[in-house]
């Protein structure tokens with residue numbers, strides 16, 4: 001029997017919107033049987049670095065600021081360079097989520113950046129795994145993946161709304177991502193155990 005998948009959500013949130021999504025990813029992954037830790041990257045401790053190093057999967061999250069991940073997320077990403085040099089995160093699973101005020105708002109750049117960061121670390125990217133919602137006249141903004149992203153979970157929250165204003169559909173989409181990451185991680189762990197591989 002493989003161990004429970006460990007999933008760490010490494011994220012930044014300036015005003016609480018992305019935090020709502022991080023907690024949704026956490027719920028989805030816990031419901032799918034993972035052990036999950038939330039790590040706010042702007043106040044990361046030595047113990048939280050240890051959690052990241054030991055995780056089977058890392059989910060990156062940040063609001064989209066000026067068309068990319070927030071500066072504080074980039075500071076975190078750059079501080080992983082020694083781990084990059086030693087390939088310390090090689091073969092972990094990776095995934096990502098973002099929130100922005102606009103319906104588009106260049107969220108793709110943030111999700112693509114997360115996938116590149118994971119690739120630089122030789123991690124294996126888990127995409128969202130959903131058809132787009134709200135893309136025919138019969139569909140609505142209440143659909144899962146209503147914004148039609150594929151690389152990860154995306155949310156749009158009007159700039160004047162508090163964290164409570166994050167759309168239910170976007171929250172459900174983030175829960176789906178957490179569940180998918182946990183399930184894929186369990187499959188990989190079971191496969192490694194069956195093949196007698198350590199990583």
Ligand SMILES: Cc1cc2nc3c(=O)[nH]c(=O)nc-3n(C[C@H](O)[C@H](O)[C@H](O)COP(=O)(O)O)c2cc1C
Pocket residue numbers: 012013014015016017018019062063064065066067068099100101102103104105106157158159
């Ligand atoms: C400095 C800054 C830059 C932003 N840039 C973008 C942007 O490029 N596209 C967009 O749609 N929204 C942009 N926004 C809006 C945020 O993405 C949005 O308010 C988001 O909900 C903030 O999430 P948070 O509460 O987790 O920080 C920006 C906000 C700030 C403060």
